[in-house]
Amino acid sequence: MERRQETVGQENPADVKKAQNKERKRSSVLEVRQLPRDASFFLVGVASRFVQRKDKNGNPFWDISIMDETGQLDGKIWSSSEWWDIEGDGRTRLNALTDEKVLKLEGNSVGVQGKVVEFRDQNQYNFSVVYYVDQEKYPPHDFVRRSPIPLVEMEEDLRGLIAGLREPVRGFLNRIFFELGIWEEFRICPAAVSMHHAYVGGLLEHSLFVAKSARLMVRQYEALYPELKEEVVVAGALLHDLGKLETYRLSPAPQMTLPGTVVDHIVLGYRRFMNLAEQEELDPGLALEIGHILVSHHGSREFGSPTLPATPEAMIVAASDDLDFKLFFWKDQTSLLEAERSISDYNPILQRRFWRPDRTVSDEARTIS
Ligand SMILES: [Fe+2]
Ligand SMILES: [Fe+2]
The missing domain is CATH 2.40.50.140 (Nucleic acid-binding proteins)
Structure with a gap:
């Protein structure tokens, strides 16, 4: 050959x-x-x-x-x-x-x-x-690579998530996504150029998974923390990477824009969100709670967040974002392994090698024990 x-x-x-x-x-x-x-x-x-x-x-x-x-x-x-x-x-x-x-x-x-x-x-x-x-x-x-999940399915998921929220967040999200045109950008935007979800629809796929697992966490914890606001968590999760709409463009592969390079998505997203909140007359206190999630979602200053999660809602979104990002890397890296290998090459971004345990051996071990 x-x-x-x-x-x-x-x-x-x-x-x-x-x-x-x-x-x-x-x-x-x-x-x-x-x-x-x-x-x-x-x-x-x-x-x-x-x-x-x-x-x-x-x-x-x-x-x-x-x-x-x-x-x-x-x-x-x-x-x-x-x-x-x-x-x-x-x-x-x-x-x-x-x-x-x-x-x-x-x-x-x-x-x-x-x-x-x-x-x-x-x-x-x-x-x-x-x-x-x-x-x-x-x-x-x-x-051009696309999200493995069909767009119609993701749109249905997004509409369903929003429909389950309390007002005024439900109306606010419906207006900004489907009346003010964000959907047209969101449905194709990648979540990165090369790291995670770097494909058409990647931002939507990532935001939906972050929102859905964050909502599960709220439901798990609400018995102990009845003050948890599910609508703040879901809105913050869906919008946490809003700034990526201005950070990446497709030409036709994902590329970084100039504002994306020199300002980055956290600041761009916070600015856009606060403008939308003001324009739509969202209660300023509520807007600040959601805005706080946008600026703190990377969880540490080292990873680009100017402030750290200070509310349970922000902690939940930061944890869910971190999990989705790491799971993506695990899948991406282990899918490249030949059948007989179970450990990936060293990943400098997450500073580890990923492990794909042998499912057959585990099953046998379980049967024996
Ligand atoms: Fe982010
Ligand atoms: Fe994210």
């Missing part, structure tokens, strides 16, 4: 066409991420991030992220790599430093031949041949 793929980059256009047409030889991002070291692959996706850098000898290289509907792969293109334009019938060699198609690669579809190599005990993906593919045949939008 490796030899066949290598000839694609060095031989005549007919071979390139042949390779393009043999869809079965194409791997998805998920399949590539499951490959062992030294394996070669051919992948087509949208270049969601493309940055030129220089190595210590002054030679250019590129950091590139390629996304398809199964995930995102971060890789390297070195100065020795080949660049080909195969849009249309023939193929022409591209100069990576001067050709517009390369300079404006971000947001366009590409094909890459690559190899899995080892770097500092982690997998690294090196792309030796890059193809600028036909953008009509491979539309960038087709490669």
Whole structure:
């Protein structure tokens, strides 16, 4: 397989066409991420991030992220790599430093031949041949990853959650989501560029899970804490990442905006929420209780919250947000493990390796005991 793929980059256009047409030889991002070291692959996706850098000898290289509907792969293109334009019938060699198609690669579809190599005990993906593919045949939008939960289901969930709340929060949420247009942004917004829920509908999926588990916590604790306000918890949970609407954009893969980079979602979200609360004449005391959840939801100053959760409602939302974020990472990292492995690579963001215990062994152990 490796030899066949290598000839694609060095031989005549007919071979390139042949390779393009043999869809079965194409791997998805998920399949590539499951490959062992030294394996070669051919992948087509949208270049969601493309940055030129220089190595210590002054030679250019590129950091590139390629996304398809199964995930995102971060890789390297070195100065020795080949660049080909195969849009249309023939193929022409591209100069990576001067050709517009390369300079404006971000947001366009590409094909890459690559190899899995080892770097500092982690997998690294090196792309030796890059193809600028036909953008009509491979539309960038087709490669954008989406939430696994259908949008209609999530909309139903959101409407149901809001309908179960007391006034005036119910009316306020209904108005801001469905009359003031937030829904149009919310339904497609990602929750991140690369960390968690970094796909179309990711913010909605994340906010719904945070709200639903936070509501369960309220119901568990309300016997001991009758003052707990379910409507404040659910509103705070649904809106806790509101600022992400201004932090990310889809082009078509998730990208960070300038305000997102220099202000970030907590401040952007608090400002937008307080403006909406004032405009909709929400009681100022109630608005402050919900606003407090927005600014404190990261749970510590170290993680970007200017103030720490000071109410039971804010503690519940911060805990639920933290859980949803970590569970996402566990699933994302362990889904890449080959069948015989149970421990993931080290995750620098959460500073741990994830464990997928062997379900069969556990079942046997349970039976024996
Ligand atoms: Fe957040
Ligand atoms: Fe969040």
